[in-house]
Amino acid sequence: MSIEEYKDVWVFIEQREGEIFDVGLELLGAGRELADKLEVNLCGVLLGNNVKNSAEGLYAYGADIVYVIDDPVLENYRTETYMKAVGDLVRKYKPEIFIYGATSNGKDLASAVATEVMTGLTADTTMLDINLEKRLFEASRPAFGGNIMATILCKKHRPQMATVRPKVMKKPEADFSRTGKIIEEDLGLKEEDLQTKIIDIVKSAKKSVNLEESDIIVTAGKGIKDEKGMAMVKELADTLNADLGASRDVVEAGLIGHAHQVGQTGVTVTPKLYIVIGVSGAVQHTVGMQNSDVIIAINNDPEAAIFNVAHYGIVADAFEIVPKLTAELKKALDKEGVTTNG
Missing domain, CATH: 3.40.50.620 (HUPs)
Structure with a gap:
C-alpha cells in the first residue's frame, strides 16, 4: 500500500x-x-x-x-x-x-x-x-x-x-x-x-514526592558534592516551601532517591519556579526542565550550558551564595509573616 x-x-x-x-x-x-x-x-x-x-x-x-x-x-x-x-x-x-x-x-x-x-x-x-x-x-x-x-x-x-x-x-x-x-x-x-484475564488491580502507594505537580523546585547538581551540600540546598527548598530535585549524578551518588531525579532518565517538570544549583546543563537534564516558567541557575562556571536555558543566572560559588540567599529570603518572608518549612 x-x-x-x-x-x-x-x-x-x-x-x-x-x-x-x-x-x-x-x-x-x-x-x-x-x-x-x-x-x-x-x-x-x-x-x-x-x-x-x-x-x-x-x-x-x-x-x-x-x-x-x-x-x-x-x-x-x-x-x-x-x-x-x-x-x-x-x-x-x-x-x-x-x-x-x-x-x-x-x-x-x-x-x-x-x-x-x-x-x-x-x-x-x-x-x-x-x-x-x-x-x-x-x-x-x-x-x-x-x-x-x-x-x-x-x-x-x-x-x-x-x-x-x-x-x-x-x-x-x-x-x-x-x-x-x-x-x-x-x-x-x-x-x-481473551488469553489475558485481569484478576485484581492493586493501586500502589503515592510517591513521597511528585515533582511533576510541583510549583517550585530547587534542584541540586553534581557541584553540590556531599550531604553537607544537600542540607544547604534543602534549607533553601524548605524556605521556599519547594520540593527538592536532583540531577542524575546526585542520585547515583546516593544523596537522594530516584523519585527526585529530573531529566531524561528521571521526570519532566514544568514548575512556576525552578532553581538549579551546581548543574552543568547537559541535555540529559535540561530536556526535563526547560519548559519551566522561570529558571534561575547558580553555577561558578560562566560558560556552563545551564545558562543557555536559564532566565536568570548567578555566577558564584554555591556554598557562598546559597546560604546568603536563604538568609535573605527568610528575612523577607518573616517580614511578610509567611510560614516556611524551615
Whole structure:
C-alpha cells in the first residue's frame, strides 16, 4: 500500500476510570501544530468503557475527529485488547502520524502497535516537527547520554509513530467553542476469547514526592558534592516551601532517591519556579526542565550550558551564595509573616 494513502495526525488519549490524562491533552496541542503544517485533521483515539461522553471535550483542545471504541472489554488496559483496537483503527483509517504519551501504558501500547502494523517507533521524544518538503515527521530525542539530540525519521512505513514524555509539551488553552466529529467503532472481542484475564488491580502507594505537580523546585547538581551540600540546598527548598530535585549524578551518588531525579532518565517538570544549583546543563537534564516558567541557575562556571536555558543566572560559588540567599529570603518572608518549612 502506498504511503500517500495515509493522512491525518492521531493522538492516543489515555484515560483511567474515565479520567483523561493530561498527557493526551498536551499531545493534542503538539498534534495541532503538526496537523496545521500538513493541512490535515487532528484526531484523538479514545478507548475504554463508558468513555464516549468524554470524547466531545477533546474538541476544545484541538481535536477535529475523535475515534471511540467503547466496550466493557476495554475497562482496564491490556496489551492484547488495546493493540487489537488500535491496530484495527490504523488499518482502516490510515493515519500519517500517531503520537502517544510515554507513560507505562503508552509505551507498551505504542511498541505493540508498531509490531502489529509493521512500522517504526521513536521512543521518549522531546521535540516534534515536520519536514514539509519531504512530508516527513521529525521526532527528536536525547542520545548518547544526553550529549546530542537525534532526529529519527520513518521514511518507508506508515504511520510514523513516537512516544512523548508527559509535561514536555504544553497543554493548550481550552476553546470550548470548537466542534468536531465522533466516529465510533466496534472492538469485536469477547472476554471469554481473551488469553489475558485481569484478576485484581492493586493501586500502589503515592510517591513521597511528585515533582511533576510541583510549583517550585530547587534542584541540586553534581557541584553540590556531599550531604553537607544537600542540607544547604534543602534549607533553601524548605524556605521556599519547594520540593527538592536532583540531577542524575546526585542520585547515583546516593544523596537522594530516584523519585527526585529530573531529566531524561528521571521526570519532566514544568514548575512556576525552578532553581538549579551546581548543574552543568547537559541535555540529559535540561530536556526535563526547560519548559519551566522561570529558571534561575547558580553555577561558578560562566560558560556552563545551564545558562543557555536559564532566565536568570548567578555566577558564584554555591556554598557562598546559597546560604546568603536563604538568609535573605527568610528575612523577607518573616517580614511578610509567611510560614516556611524551615
